Amino acid sequence: DSGVTQTPKHLITATGQRVTLRCSPRSGDLSVYWYQQSLDQGLQFLIQYYNGEERAKGNILERFSAQQFPDLHSELNLSSLELGDSALYFCASRAGVNTGELFFGEGSRLTVL
């Protein structure tokens, strides 16, 4: 158990809909990362937050947004969903900015029909 909790584990929705994925980092971890995993693209970095502020942005679509709340949990919002958004979405956390190990949650599997 990595200590990172993601909900929901599975989500099935229709095209055009909006979903929210939630992540609770390990206790005390200030950095939260979101990654998207698909079969053909591997793990793609989406966005990073550190202590409530956006720190780095990767290949995140404009239809996607995220935030980190004062209690350090994070939410990834996916809107106007398309079939191609079906993937595993991972949240990861680490203690600060100066340590290299990421601790991953078990992921949220999104299926868009």
Place this chain on the structure above:
Amino acid sequence: QQQVKQSPQSLIVQKGGISIINCAYENTAFDYFPWYQQFPGKGPALLIAIRPDVSEKKEGRFTISFNKSAKQFSLHIMDSQPGDSATYFCAAARNSGNTPLVFGKGTRLSVIA
């Protein structure tokens, strides 16, 4: 542009054999190279990591070999066991891991008895 190229995509090894997975990177600013292991239904977990000041790092049956001039690094799993069957991801980051990890596309390893 894929910054970290990983090969092979899949690998089948006999129990007791050596599993070798290779990665190549382009960005010479990368200075932190971890390997993550992912079992089905789980998130990736750090297996072993290396920094470019050493050419090899060994932890138990797992060894990273690093060739800075060739911009390549590899994972060797000695005496491979069925329990090693998983997907392995190489990754890289700048500034000693302070920046988000860039992952390879993964190698699915199957160790057969």
